[in-house]
Amino acid sequence: MKDFSYLRAASAEEASRAAQQAGAMLLAGGTTLLDLAKCGVTEPDTVVDITRLAGLDTINVGEGGLTIGALATMSAVADHPEVKTQFPAIAQSLSLAASAQLRNMATIGGNLLQRTRCAYFRDPQAFPACNKRAPGSGCSALGGVTRNHAVLGTSEKCIATYPGDLAVALVAFDAVVDLGTRQVPVDDFFLPYGEAPERETLLQPGEIIRGITVPASVAARQSVYLKVRDRQSYEFAAASAAVGLELEADGRTVSDIHVALGGVATKPWRALAVEQALIGKALDADLVRSASRLSMEGAVSHGDNAYKIELAPRVVARAILQLAPSLGDLA
Amino acid sequence: MTRTIHLTLDINGQRHELDVEPRVTLLDALREHLGLTGTKKGCDQGQCGACTCHVDGKRVLSCLTLAAQAEGRQVTTIEGLAGPNGELHPVQSAFIEHDAFQCGYCTPGQIMSAVACIREGHAGSDEEIREYMSGNLCRCGAYNSIVTAVREAAEMA
Ligand SMILES: Cc1cc2nc3c(=O)[nH]c(=O)nc-3n(C[C@H](O)[C@H](O)[C@H](O)COP(=O)(O)OP(=O)(O)OC[C@H]3O[C@@H](n4cnc5c(N)ncnc54)[C@H](O)[C@@H]3O)c2cc1C
Ligand code: SF4
Ligand code: FES
Ligand code: FES
Numbered sequence: 001m002k003d004f005s006y007l008r009a010a011s012a013e014e015a016s017r018a019a020q021q022a023g024a025m026l027l028a029g030g031t032t033l034l035d036l037a038k039c040g041v042t043e044p045d046t047v048v049d050i051t052r053l054a055g056l057d058t059i060n061v062g063e064g065g066l067t068i069g070a071l072a073t074m075s076a077v078a079d080h081p082e083v084k085t086q087f088p089a090i091a092q093s094l095s096l097a098a099s100a101q102l103r104n105m106a107t108i109g110g111n112l113l114q115r116t117r118c119a120y121f122r123d124p125q126a127f128p129a130c131n132k133r134a135p136g137s138g139c140s141a142l143g144g145v146t147r148n149h150a151v152l153g154t155s156e157k158c159i160a161t162y163p164g165d166l167a168v169a170l171v172a173f174d175a176v177v178d179l180g181t182r183q184v185p186v187d188d189f190f191l192p193y194g195e196a197p198e199r200e201t202l203l204q205p206g207e208i209i210r211g212i213t214v215p216a217s218v219a220a221r222q223s224v225y226l227k228v229r230d231r232q233s234y235e236f237a238a239a240s241a242a243v244g245l246e247l248e249a250d251g252r253t254v255s256d257i258h259v260a261l262g263g264v265a266t267k268p269w270r271a272l273a274v275e276q277a278l279i280g281k282a283l284d285a286d287l288v289r290s291a292s293r294l295s296m297e298g299a300v301s302h303g304d305n306a307y308k309i310e311l312a313p314r315v316v317a318r319a320i321l322q323l324a325p326s327l328g329d330l331a
Numbered sequence: 332m333t334r335t336i337h338l339t340l341d342i343n344g345q346r347h348e349l350d351v352e353p354r355v356t357l358l359d360a361l362r363e364h365l366g367l368t369g370t371k372k373g374c375d376q377g378q379c380g381a382c383t384c385h386v387d388g389k390r391v392l393s394c395l396t397l398a399a400q401a402e403g404r405q406v407t408t409i410e411g412l413a414g415p416n417g418e419l420h421p422v423q424s425a426f427i428e429h430d431a432f433q434c435g436y437c438t439p440g441q442i443m444s445a446v447a448c449i450r451e452g453h454a455g456s457d458e459e460i461r462e463y464m465s466g467n468l469c470r471c472g473a474y475n476s477i478v479t480a481v482r483e484a485a486e487m488a
Contacts, residue, residue, distance in 0.1 A: 006336060006353035006399045034395045035377050049400060099466020104389045233465035
């Protein structure tokens with residue numbers, strides 16, 4: 001790890017000013033930044049520690065919804081009693097992520113900005129070609145081992161999966177990122193790869209994520225995060241789904257549904273086609289399964305990751321059916 | 332050119348002064364600068380849990396924590412777990428009782444993680460213990476005995 005200078009910011013303004021300098025990077029939990037610094041992927045000249053900034057670690061559940069400060073830890077949000085009951089998919093997306101130690105360190109702001117686990121991206125020495133790290137250098141994953149790479153939202157420049165869990169639940173429930181001077185829907189905050197895979201979010205140099213708000217809804221209260229992975233714990237998603245469901249009094253007809261996918265796309269992926277196919281319909285298992293397949297519209301396989309195109313819709317369907325107990329053993 | 336920064340760290344209730352490069356992790360500060368080698372370096376990348384210690388009572392990975400970030404916080408390592416007269420912490424005793432290690436390399440991290448796991452209230456069943464201890468890998472595969480030791484220590488707590 002290249003050496004850097006260390007600055008402990010006393011105010012958000014100081015942090016923002018310092019972070020605008022070339023080579024400066026904000027440091028929160030450090031679980032992405034120091035990991036990638038050790039890989040030689042990020043080489044900051046200055047790290048600006050924002051963990052001592054006051055008032056940015058609050059978690060509030062009120063009438064309007066959920067507000068989380070950027071410095072709240074993953075564990076604090078995952079274990080928050082009202083988040084667990086009012087926004088279960090959000091609590092679960094965090095408690096099923098990383099490990100207890102990492103969740104105690106990692107912050108919500110840093111979590112959104114975690115980088116892809118693409119093995120080629122993480123190993124600059126062995127694989128100099130990576131458009132995300134070095135724009136224009138090519139992509140080592142194309143033609144390589146692509147088991148964990150994305151099937152949705154890819155471009156010919158980059159097929160790296162966005163690995164985070166929380167952001168999937170956030171896009172499902174229309175969360176908004178608070179950047180201090182502007183508010184951006186999480187779905188817009190993450191950019192499609194297209195021509196510039198090195199640019200992953202709307203964040204500008206010096207901009208600091210202050211927090212996140214999630215509107216309250218019946219669907220958010222009746223929600224689940226289902227994560228399928230190669231081992232049962234401490235692993236990124238092979239495919240995951242955040243789903244929220246509100247049914248009419250008959251217990252079958254969908255009045256509101258939210259669906260997003262993780263582990264399969266280059267950004268947290270809202271599946272509007274699935275939602276539209278189910279809204280107003282009386283659920284049955286076959287309908288749920290066929291609608292869930294719409295989540296893979298436009299999916300492209302790169303060989304090793306073809307299984308995701310089969311797996312992801314099943315994860316979506318299972319999550320929806322879990323939320324509709326009246327369908328009984330149809331699930 | 333090496334620029335060092337001066338840090339004051341509170342480790343196991345004792346004040347330590349040290350001059351280190353800003354990039355030095357808490358793990359390297361403990362092991363290389365302060366001679367506290369009980370905390371182990373496995374992967375050095377946040378993946379194995381061998382370096383687990385407590386900062387302000389919470390379990391964290393010292394390999395992904397800068398020493399500078401620990402300033403003003405209370406750090407507890409495996410060396411700080413036993414009582415003043417050397418009497419073992421109940422989790423340490425339970426690990427010995429149940430043979431919860433083979434080579435012992437992952438053990439300090441396992442024990443630090445287990446102490447926190449019990450304190451957090453996440454040791455209610457074997458299933459819960461396995462989930463909340465999943466950040467600590469054991470190459471020797473002593474997992475069954477580790478779960479038994481954690482369960483027993485939790486029942487006694
Ligand atoms: C072994 C391992 C397993 C993991 N497994 C999972 C998993 O299963 N699921 C999952 O979702 N995640 C997983 N993660 C990723 C983990 O959740 C992230 O590393 C963590 O959430 C990042 O948060 P942080 O506070 O540590 O960020 P940092 O490393 O401090 O920062 C990350 C980036 O965000 C920037 N930043 C931080 N805070 C702000 C802010 N407020 N405003 C602007 N910029 C900011 C930093 O400059 C940096 O570029 C895993 C990580 C590891 C190491
Ligand atoms: S998939 Fe993206 S991140 Fe991975 S090597 Fe290709 S360009 Fe780099
Ligand atoms: S040495 Fe820190 S997690 Fe492996
Ligand atoms: S006892 Fe050998 S690694 Fe766990």
